[in-house]
Amino acid sequence: MTTFPLSQIDELKQSLQDKGVKYAMASYVDMHGVIKGKFVPLAHLGQMLRGSELYTGAALDGVPQQISDNEVAAMPDPASATQCSWNRSLAWFASDLYLDGKPFDACSRGILKRQTEAAAEMGYSFNLGIETEFFLYKDTPDGGFAPLSDRDTAAKPCYDPRLLMDNLPVIDELVEAMNEMGWGVYSFDHEDANGQFETDFKYSDALTMADRFVFFRMMANEIARKHGAFATFMPKPSAQRTGSGAHYNMSLADLASGKNLFEVDGEDPHGCGVTPLAYHFIAGVLKHAKAICAVIAPTVNSYKRLIRKGAMSGSTWAPVFVCYGNNNRTNMLRIPSQGARVECRAADIGCNPYLGAAMILAAGLEGVREKLEPGQPHRENMYDYSEKDVADMGIETLPRTLSEAIDAFEADPLSRQVFGDAMYQAFVDYKRDEWNAYHTHVSDWEIQRYLKFF
Template sequence: MATKDDVLNQIESEDVDFLRLQFTDILGTVKNVSIPASQAKKAFHEGIYFDGSSIEGFVRIQESDMRLEPDPDTFAVLPWRSRREDDTVTARLICDVINTSTGEPFEGDPRFVLKRALARANEMGFEMNAGPEPEFFVFENDEDGRATTQTHDAGGYFDLAPKDSAQEIRADIIYTLQAMGFEVEASHHEVARGQHEIDFKYADGLTTADNIATFRSVVRAVAELHGVHATFMPKPISGINGSGMHTHISLFEGGENAFHDDDDEFNLSDTAYQFLGGILEHAPALTAICNPTVNSYKRLVPGYEAPIYVAWSDVNRSALVRKPAARIPAASRIELRSPDPSCNPYLALAVMLHAGLDGIENDLQAPNPVRENIYEFTEADREERGINTLPSTLGQAVTALKEDDVILNALGPHVSEKFLQAKTQEYTEFLASVSQWELDRYLETF
């Protein structure tokens, strides 16, 4: 682990000029305060104060003073900010948010919500590992530099150039991520036109959440340098696949994978089945956090490879949870396939973990795996097997969240209240809006 002195020495050795102190709001948007590198020592020893009343879901104006406390382990030079003609070098530090009135971590800080979940797992003897598979689209900009929905290429799954004309962009993203300490495992063109995936190595829960936030910033920044727009909007174009963020999860206990059992048909332990049972039990409420936008539910529909059925399997991808093949015991894990990359990674991993731990604590039993293609089942088939569906709208997901005390407690009273307020307002505004589809369908008909 890096220390404050390690970072101060690195700032000096790399001639860093500016530091971006980053944090996220409740909706997962990365925010930052920029300071001269000469203020780094002060930032570490005293923190940097900011007005929390201006941040989505934080605090009211009368309780607005917040303090940023940098995490030394997150120091990284921003390569795309350090290629400027003036040779200015900019680095970043991800921060925890402190409530100045109490000196304690701010309960509305999403990073603290995840830390609290990880602490609960530690108390039970577990450490969480997670590995995401974030997808994104690359679109052309118009002559005014604004994003369009014209895809940057016409490639398909695993295509090569010339169909996949974004190879250079993906390579530049990978070089940037590697310069920031990522271990990138694979990248490829995804199924839809203009859609891509870059996978980086799994890590502990907190590092993974930090990496997801960093990954989204890197992708968009590098795309901008190439004169195009990258988006993590789940379903920007109707009629083609949307973007997901399948998330692989495992628990370790005493250095051993707590999800692995050599003697089980699927090499899953009792702990893994209990964790899986918790994920399936709380799936409707998880959806509000892991699929947090109105647009998320345009992806979660049949026919586009997105999981909508609350079931698990080892052989098909129509189920909500998949058990991937593992060559070695340490690689045994489950893959939750519903999350999309618009989610707040800290909150998403926190609620996944709490749901699974609830399954362990209450000995929830996972149902039998469904090895057939659920997309081909009739409604009667699904009812017979007890297979439910995920919420089909943000409104339904919000209702499910309101009714799930385990997931509400995972978020804590502050975050749950502010999140529900924001998402209720978002869905209400959506219901009152008039879409282009409605105009095309009805304007000249009635």
């Protein structure tokens, strides 16, 4: 375990106390990327930073332990200390899990750190920006839910400033908090579905971005509650509207200089605005795309989003095929018009960002090591092709269900390599149970369609 100098602890404690902080949270995530933790009075910050807070893993999803096992300890990262804007008496710390004094193999944050360390051994750092799409809803008297704004009913509400203004009290408080923490919000808007919003903020190293992503979900919900609303990160809460993505915007940088190694300053073999190294990275991600999909689209509901067109008017903006291309939103991997980065559009807002980033990075590094080639880019609308068309072109389809995705995850050796034995098996088992619970449920759609059909 890391030992922090007493002077460093005292300095941090005094800084937090001066800001009005009374309690510190030693926080980590479960398999789903949902924040867990305990609160500690600030007077005990030193003990907390040395791993005083213990957790029974068997009580949680994705901390694969037996009831008889020793507890895991949360080891907070002092650099992650964040005062909570909605309750300034509380400071949040992202933590790694340890077991018996050693890093716990099934810690989500630790799994990502293992891959960033592998990248560092190759001379790279992994930069990541994640777009945050979410819905703001209010509860209704009939037990349902509706967009927070009563007039948010248009068939095409995307970019409507009136609807953004209706929700500005919540969004403004959220953006102010993000900027106060130095996240660098540069854009926010009303998205394509009723009650749906997106915030875009500056990229960071992958670990910091994953920390910010899980904190964002907690923060958005707490701020929304102050305004009589709730934020949902369910990938697709309405069949009639588009779902919420969490597009991963990625690049490798030179570890020594910080230079973006995806930014073209010479050869661009496919004309999409990135370097040969980036194309190797893309090829690795495409090779393992189906297994990756189980991690970045990890729920039954996720696969209601990954369709070309559903009950809504217009398209879903979500990928269907394992392909890449230029500034084309029908590809799984898109290279925006500015170049210098790669966007994975299959990821949704319900993902565990540590596990998702770890899988994508491991796959991309494999592509770099083996100098894999991604083939020709696709600049055309992929939604226009039939499944036979893409099969004839040698293009695979992304998993259509969680069951298909877990089959791919289980069959791909990269999954166990990245997750480790314990987390790999826990993930497969949990997701199989999740699929089976869904598959055996009789839905209202089935009742309405078949009850008096025959």
